[in-house]
Amino acid sequence: MRNGGIRMENIIVSMNHISKSFPGVKALDDVSFELREGEVMALLGENGAGKSTLMKVLSGVYTRDEGTLTIRGKEYGDLTPKLAREVGVAIIHQELNMCRDLTVAENMFLGREVMNGISLNNAQMDAEAKKYMDELGVDISPRQIVGDLPVSKQQMIEIAKALSVNAKILIMDEPTSALTSREIEELFRIIHKLKADGHGIVYISHRLEELSHIADRVTIMRDGQFIESGNFKDYTMDEIISLMVGREIKEKFPRIPAHRGEKVFEVKDLNAGRMVRDINFSLYAGEIVGFAGLMGAGRTETTRAIFGVDKKTSGRFFLDGKEIRIDKPFDAIKAGVVLAPEDRKKDGLCTKLSVRHNLALPNLDWICGAGGIVSAAKEEELCDKAVESLSIKTSGLEVDANTLSGGNQQKIVVGKWLARTSRVVIFDEPTRGIDVGAKVEIYHLMNQLKEQGIAVMFVSSEMPEILGFSDRIIVMCDGRITGELDAKNATQNEVLKLATAFESKLGV
Amino acid sequence: MKNEKKKRGLLEIRGLRAALTAFAGLIVIYVAFGLINTKVFSMQNIMNLLRSMSKYLLIGVGQSYVMITGNIDLSIGSVVGMSAMLTATLMTLGVAPILAIGASLLCGVVIGIVNGTLVGKFKLPPFIATLGTMFVARGVAYMVNGNRNTDNIGITLGKETADRFQNIFYYGKTLGLFNPFWIAFVIFLVFFFILSKTRSGRHIYAIGSNADAAKLSGVDVTATTIKAYLVSSFCAVIVGVILAAQAGMGNMDAGLSYEMYGVAASVIGGVSPLGGSGLLLGTFAGAALWQTLENGLNLIHAPVGIQRLAIGIIVVMAVLMDIFLRSGSARSTKKSD
Incomplete structure (x- = not known):
């Protein structure tokens, strides 16, 4: 099966003028796409741009309405998933199917x-x-x-x-989203090897910064349409982003000047298993504190311990100088400390419930009148306000939350807390897996909170975001806080050094 | 414009479509039997139908509550038996009916709390936890009166008291309809209201949809699970009392496999076996559909086997249809990226 000489210009996939409609939505509109042997083609676009739909057409999951599809020199009229597999198309799924x-x-x-x-x-x-x-x-x-x-x-x-x-054609959908930087390097090594062996790779990712390591060419889509295609090195990052978004994003991280106020929240001697050890820190009004670290540094565990989700062995919390007890999430919510968790599908949303029920869920204590009866008017007001202020794109309040795009789902996870008068808002990876436009909206939202004098804490694994958006950076490694930096002067190297400051005696 | 938006929103409410489908099915079946045998349409038959339906409705409401939390209660049938035996036995011993019922309710509460705690707090698979309590409750039903059915409930209390008890819970009428229907209907309305309009109802749906997310939104998952199991036990106890009133005695095997009738009524009405969705309105339709089918087949003298067979097919069809409807609507609304 192996080809002797690999010629770069060998086209193995050619999709021309592909259109695909679902009832009410034109998912793909006259899209053309080309993949050559031995190259990594980055397929870029915001959520909802049609990347996955296009790849589902290529892998036979969806049948196209119009257009031609040629794989390894042969045109296929009706492509089934089985046939696609046989001709060498394989998808490496974002959520692994094992x-x-x-x-x-x-x-x-x-x-x-x-x-x-x-x-x-x-x-x-x-x-x-x-x-x-x-x-x-x-x-x-x-x-x-x-x-x-x-x-x-x-x-x-x-x-x-x-x-x-x-398989000769490998489709990788967000392959690095759950990997640590070392694992990403390993993956890239393998991608280079696959390339050298003549495989064609379609690479879908929101993490633009990693593309420079592997991408040969790039295809950009927006709103179901083909926008541009070309050699990766001919583009700057800013060009790619503005092509994806269709508008110039002036500031990637719209940081506003900090007006650091009073100390709002203090965590003392927090311990919860191996991943949360001797955590001490304070949050101030009108300040955004970024929690940096490698995957598995214990940041998510720390947020969960603070919020009362997981059991802790020790820990005291002070809100405005007064000690508060947090044994379960409801204690934290009542005190005004709220958490937008990392894993939307697992912890953030009741995906089978409507947008309305999701937004109302943590606020039922105050939208319910006597006897715990839900006040429809108050609920309506709360939902309308959330949908409007966050510009959540949904066809109505009654649709199931899981029918929304990732960015809009994230807005619900965040939005359900905004109706409350919170003092401390904790975000865990608020921008993971959402598109550039939605990211900026989340940033603006965090800025709004900051301006209202709310203490904001956010966990992020994306270095540019940590450096560009926080006012202060706390770095964790192996369950401990290893350092604190002023974001204005912090460099990537400093953060990384602290993030890898393992205790040597542990030898893990 | 605003109005239109509202209207579309209503049909999008999860479970409403399935509930309406079940009502449509109910009407079709009812009319079909009525065309074969016009007795089906008689007032007398409608009254009988509503009375017989009350048991399925109560069981269905209880099982639906638990199913919406994403769990199942296999102990319902045994709790029915336990309640029937306990109520009847105590009455044969001369205990006033109200106290006998109170004692049964107390036992039901214990079973409900045990079920809810095992499932909600100790995370036992609900199938196993309630399988255990199913045997325990049936064991209690057998032991209460020394491994035999009870005598007539009036044996020490006297015929008058016994008759009054039987009238209140089974044979008597209020506003032209048999009492058990009213009892079931009022309980249905109360739980319908709680589930759709109150905070604890929202919590029931939330933990069934995603317990982790619900917990992080401040919902007490254990307490909510216990509440759901309390509802199912409560409903089962009431059915036990109704059965005791109907028979005028306690039968050790009362309520046998009722928990599955509850599942069937719920599922026909569109309650998802996976939790998170379903309306009690659907359960009402499911229970009524079942009873209508049973009643109609009786009136046309079909063998009992046919009833079971037909119910089996309808349950599977209802879920199949739900799956097709859902995959159809998922295709039309889901936006892929």
């Missing part, structure tokens, strides 16, 4: 098990799995249970699985 309780080899050969008469030929499957792992240069045993492996390794297994079915 059976967590099965082994690596069992997952790789799921549905095409090698048989030995009527019994499974495990030895051969293990050997084959090992072969592909070796080829990728990753150290994963075929007999390991997938669920025990970190996400980064699971991703490698998906890639290996794609190679094992002879």
